[in-house]
Amino acid sequence: MDFYENIRSGKTEAVEQMLKQDPSLANQKDEKGFPPIVLATYNEQPEVSKVLLGHAADIDAKDVAGNTALMGVCFKGNLEIARLLINRGADVNARNFGGATPLIFAAMFNQLEITHLLLENGADKSMRDVKGNTAYTYAQKAENPKLQELLKP
Template sequence: MKNSTLFFCMFMVIALVKAQEDIFDLSRKGNVKEIEIVLKSKKVKVDTLDYKGFSPLILAVYNGQLDTVDFLLKHKANPDIQDKSGNTALMGACFKGYLQAICLLIAQGADINIKNYGGATALIYAATFGHKDIVVELLKYEADPTIQDDRGNTAEDHARMQGNQEILEVLSTITEKAEN
């Protein structure tokens, strides 16, 4: 009896680990139908984290899988889960330049001003990587351009350091309005 109980427990642990591996791979690849099966099995929660602290949502965003992002958000994935560096799905979308993913995340309540463990925000990422359309979108939703990272730099400072003149002009205009 003890052997069969031990075997059953080992089987369940292996099945759980396999299901967790699957949801991460499936999220990267954008296989919504398979993700739905894994979630319905209740072996894995939608906000399960991998060994790097990535959630299925973060992986789907980073890999540009919009249908998967939408599906996971509709299944109550937390858009503000932070990985081991403190980055969120929104920050990943800003880094990669995925405007549609950003819109989905904001519509589902992503914290637009959350900081990673270096103090960077989604707006800082968008400014740093030259995504003017995303900077404009984030500002529409009240991203705070005055937030400083751990080195004391704002999104405007990052745009200046990167030579992103168009973004610098957008952020300068906002900052000037805030000062007046």
């Protein structure tokens, strides 16, 4: 099984062994342009994510759309991995190529707990994407009063 398939499948020990043999794998993108940390977090593999970060994976590495691991987690809603990334120093105000931030993704996908976490860790709710929308704009579209209250300007 190849390195990226081991990441997707959560084969922590295999990933660890491959990284020991070739440390450069920690930041080598797959054939579709996805960094290992993005693959691990998007596939909800917290233990593999820890191994990658322990081998100096770039926590803010971007995929082909400019998304970071934290952005993907905010989209998918995995609070455990969101905490891991934030505790390890992920940029809570990173922007993808469309100007979206982790907070915008959390609001867009109605992720109340992750929104709380991001705000507690310095996420800027005034940031706008390329369409001019803030996280609050997306909270309004999600029709979640609690989310709207949190993100109110």
